[in-house]
Amino acid sequence: MAVVLYLEKNLTKIEVSQIEEKLKRSSLVAKIQFISSTQALEKFQIKFPELQGIIENFKINPFPPSFETAIRKNSLSSDEIQNFIQEMRNMDGIEDVQFNWDWVEKMKSLSRLVKAVGFFLGGILILASFFIISNVIKLNVFARKEEMEILRLVGATNTFIKIPFLIEGIILGILGGLLSLILLFLLIKIFPFYLGTSLGVLQELINFRYLSLAQTAMFISGGAIIGFLGSFSSLARFLKG
Numbered sequence: 001m002a003v004v005l006y007l008e009k010n011l012t013k014i015e016v017s018q019i020e021e022k023l024k025r026s027s028l029v030a031k032i033q034f035i036s037s038t039q040a041l042e043k044f045q046i047k048f049p050e051l052q053g054i055i056e057n058f059k060i061n062p063f064p065p066s067f068e069t070a071i072r073k074n075s076l077s078s079d080e081i082q083n084f085i086q087e088m089r090n091m092d093g094i095e096d097v098q099f100n101w102d103w104v105e106k107m108k109s110l111s112r113l114v115k116a117v118g119f120f121l122g123g124i125l126i127l128a129s130f131f132i133i134s135n136v137i138k139l140n141v142f143a144r145k146e147e148m149e150i151l152r153l154v155g156a157t158n159t160f161i162k163i164p165f166l167i168e169g170i171i172l173g174i175l176g177g178l179l180s181l182i183l184l185f186l187l188i189k190i191f192p193f194y195l196g197t198s199l200g201v202l203q204e205l206i207n208f209r210y211l212s213l214a215q216t217a218m219f220i221s222g223g224a225i226i227g228f229l230g231s232f233s234s235l236a237r238f239l240k241g
Contacts, residue, residue, distance in 0.1 A: 133230030173227020
């Protein structure tokens with residue numbers, strides 16, 4: 001979420017500093033980066049090497065200096081952004097301000113859609129994991145039915161009989177979570193290499209990152225909880241109390 005302010009050429013350092021101070025005082029701005037004309041030209045040459053011939057036809061650098069400002073996420077309201085852009089457009093030394101609000105709204109809508117699809121698919125996978133673990137424990141209960149009867153005859157309580165199966169379900173859930181994390185790590189490392197440069201400018205928007213330490217711990221804990229619940233529901237059908 002960035003607003004790009006293109007500056008007039010031949011501005012003095014004092015005038016550039018005044019614009020920068022104005023941006024820093026704004027409560028909407030989270031980060032400011034000054035891009036000189038030379039840096040803008042270098043960035044263009046790196047991102048669009050196929051257009052190198054067009055740039056070589058210019059006798060001067062056609063790119064103006066600019067400020068790239070990142071907007072705070074909690075400040076993305078239409079009125080605030082529009083007022084900020086209009087205020088900066090009216091400021092001396094700024095030639096143009098670029099911010100496509102319609103594009104931002106579409107990206108936010110797409111983000112909400114992707115999250116909804118992710119929650120839906122995640123819910124299906126959680127239910128599938130629950131029933132798989134439940135059925136595995138159920139098969140183990142059938143296979144050890146005679147052992148359980150012997151344990152009851154010698155005075156073992158239902159809780160004592162349940163504990164090994166519950167632990168088994170938790171272990172299965174944790175192992176399933178660890179396996180998923182390993183596959184996710186490999187996918188994040190391999191998939192960008194497979195795509196190569198086919199994404200084009202979308203590479204600036206799509207960022208493949210791994211889960212944080214807290215998210216990893218929550219993921220494994222979630223697997224353990226699903227394993228416990230799957231085992232518990234399966235045992236409840238055979239053991240009472």
